[in-house]
Amino acid sequence: MSASTALGRGDLPDAWDSGDAAGIDPEHDRRVEELKPAGAGVAAFYDRAARGIAGAPDLAELKERHTRLLGRERGIVTGRLAGLPELSPEERRQSGRALNLIKRWLTELEAARRSALEREQESRSAQGLDVTLPGRKPWIGHRHVLAQIQEELLDLFHGLGYSVYVSPEVESDDYNFGKLNFPPDHPARDAHDTYWVDGGLLLRTHTSPGWVRAMEERQPPLRLVFPGRVFRAEQVDASHMDQFHQVDGLFVDRDVSMADLKATLNTFARSIYGRAVRTRLVPVYFPFVEPGAQLDVACVICDGSGRVRDARCPVCKGGGWIELLGAGMVHPNVFRAVGYDPEAVTGFAFGMGLERIAMMRWGIPEIRLFLENDLRFLNQF
Ligand SMILES: [Zn+2]
Incomplete structure (x- = not known):
């Protein structure tokens, strides 16, 4: 992969590693292996990105991380895909395949994580209990x-x-x-x-x-x-x-x-x-x-x-x-x-x-x- 399309683990925050990617994607380890021919950095980048998606604690943070990776304007993967035409035909073929796989897999992971978070939110509100909300003062009325x-x-x-x-x-x-x-x-x-x-x-x-x-x-x-x-x-x-x-x-x-x-x-x-x-x-x-x-x-x-x-x-x-x-x-x-x-x-x-x-x-x-x-x-x- 050339300079303009190169990716590495360091492009993403260390904290993302705490997510359990294999937990939502049984194919995770195989996919990381599959990316290795495109470069060790590319495979490591994908590993951290997938963990970041899997570990997003709530819907807002998930959206944030998804934008950082695949956002139309500033997404890292989107930016690398845009740089492909500058490459030689051989480099373009190899990097293009890896980047498109990364894009597809991260999109799948994001959808899986999003529906899991939405289910959690629904079941919390169905029980009528959100322990993270501030308490409500009891309401005391008075005579008319x-x-x-x-x-x-x-x-x-x-x-x-x-x-x-x-x-x-x-x-x-x-x-x-x-x-x-x-x-x-x-x-x-x-x-x-x-x-x-x-x-x-x-x-x-x-x-x-x-x-x-x-x-x-x-x-x-x-x-x-x-x-x-x-x-x-x-x-x-x-x-x-x-x-x-x-x-x-x-x-x-x-x-x-x-x-x-x-x-x-x-x-x-x-x-x-x-x-x-x-x-x-x-x-x-x-x-x-x-x-x-x-x-x-x-x-x-x-x-x-x-x-x-x-x-x-x-x-x-x-x-x-x-x-x-x-x-x-x-x-x-x-x-x-x-x-x-x-x-x-x-x-x-x-x-x-x-x-x-x-x-x-x-x-x-x-x-x-x-x-x-x-x-x-x-x-x-
Ligand atoms: Zn009067």
Whole structure:
């Protein structure tokens, strides 16, 4: 073999020798012998190249070694083949034969080694175990923001002597509307507002049916809170969902007054928005209370001024107040419906939406975020 096509063991790294070429090619020793007439260097080169292919530890390294030997641009064997035309016809015949044998055999070895490595990789992933991967930290979740605020509210009312009463999400018309003094033609009973279920049942539109159930089961005094999910046939947008969460409260005893209601609601508002928060009760109509009211708190964003940096406050829309919840003295007709004597007992009730309270407190602009399961949102709480 002439200078331009000469090959030797030294063209390749010593470390390649550790591969077991005979292990993947039973013909290995015979092939090395067959190359010896072309020169001892050529045979030694092939021996080391074949060991290098057989010993490639992974697919990436195999590709690297294959490129070094047979790559189109810089492969050693490829380069020597390209030099053949410069040789005399006799040299060209002998070197050409050896180089082409080397190319063919190394190509076979590479294919054999590659499929062996691929099989190993498949069986590792089939067992689901790759001990070389870094460990994964166990993933610890936390309670949803609404569950957190519900817990906080129940805790607060527990401190005021209230117990929790849980009632069904599927209700009868009678419990959801009739016994709560809704007139038969009240618009809330319309199919546009309420999800009706077969058999005259419906998905409760508020947690207030719980009052009726509790009062039918128990005698006064009662001091209860009613947490749960409620449903309305709403067009979903940034501030309306077709399901949300409420907490109702009910206090029934002798001589319960509006002053008791006011004190309870102020305690609640201060615990949520801080001691300094200002509140007001505004008369509002609800069928199940008389008189009915809504509790407003001074806007926490503009401190009740209605203006932020010389512009209208976006949260209270310039009004300076935010509606927090509905409340009132329990209507005598509700007491009559559950068998209480409205001359003997009085009571107050209130109801609030958890989403609304959370949105006000943290400035959350979009009610749909609560149900979207987007961790970028949930992880903030
Ligand atoms: Zn404001």
